[in-house]
Amino acid sequence: MPAKLSVNLNAIAMLRNRRDLPWPSVEGLGRIALQAGASGLTVHPRPDQRHIRFSDLPVIRALIDDEFPQAEFNIEGYPTEDFLALCASAQPEQVTLVPDDPSQATSDHGWDFRKHQAFLTEMVGRLKKLGCRVSLFADGDGNADAIEIAKATGADRIELYTGPYGGCYEAPERAAPILEALGKTADAAAAQGLAVNAGHDLTVGNLPPLVKRIPALAEVSIGHGLTADALEYGMAETVRRFRRACGQRV
Structure with missing residues (x-):
């Protein structure tokens, strides 16, 4: 089955937050993405709310529940008590735990699973008691021992950090x-019974080799590149382009 596409709304929210105005609409563009066949929506509510605001979470939850019940809500973040409270309220289908410092501009490494x-x-x-599927951000360095530890935490999935791969655009x-190291990490995860997601700096151009090397890839979460393309092609057509790059029939 081709990888599913979850559209990360952070960049849209950051653009909205430049002014004290309600546009571009996070809800509205999320709706267009889902109408175009995205399988879900992703947000990363950072403590300073510099892009996604805490008030966006119930709006997105309602959008999915009321209009797209087949879609999934994925919330990313570092697991503080405040973050866990947000998850308890929003009830996302999936929570992706990242080892980010609150001051980081964006995620740039996976967990040190042993530490x-x-x-x-x-x-x-705690998150699984809320009914959430849990994914852990992981470096795609081929370290099978680290993935074995990730499995031991009780997580359901890992999300491969693909930033170094995406950084090869020039x-x-x-x-x-x-790419081969990412593939070996995914192979190690599959051997442990962990499903594999991927995200960071993925594009229409670099997705096909990734899904070819990792044919069992469950989901990709894409924000910056997708939002950049949406400025040129529109959100609906951009979602269709990324779905094709995932191997989906559109």
Whole structure:
């Protein structure tokens, strides 16, 4: 089955937040994305609310529940008590835990699973009691031992951090070994019974090789590149382009 596409709304929210105005509408563009066949919506509500605001969460939850009940809501974040409270309120189908410092501009590395195993085990357990599927942000470095520890936390999935792969846009010859390491990490996850998501700097151009190397890829979460393309092609056509790049029949 081709990878599903979850549209990350953070960049849209950041553009909205430049002015004290309600546009571009996070809800409205999320609706267009889902109408065009996206399988879900992703947000990362950071403590400073510099893009997604806490007040956006119930709006997105209602959009999915009322109009697209087959879609999923994915919330990313570092598992503080405040973040867990947001998840308890919004009831996302999936929670993706990232090891970000609140001051980071964006996610730029996966968890050190050995160092944080006990902490993640507790957080995963608490989130699964809420009924959420849990995915853990992971470096795609081919480290099978790290993935074994990720499995031991009780997580359902890992999300491969694809930033280094996406960063090869000006030097495609560097992409092949990074892609292979991502593939080996996904292979290790599959051997442990973990499903695999991926996200960060994915584009229409670099998605097809990724899904070819990882044919069992469950989901990709894409925001910046997708939003940039939407400025040129419109949100609906951009979602269709990314769905095709995932191998979906559109």
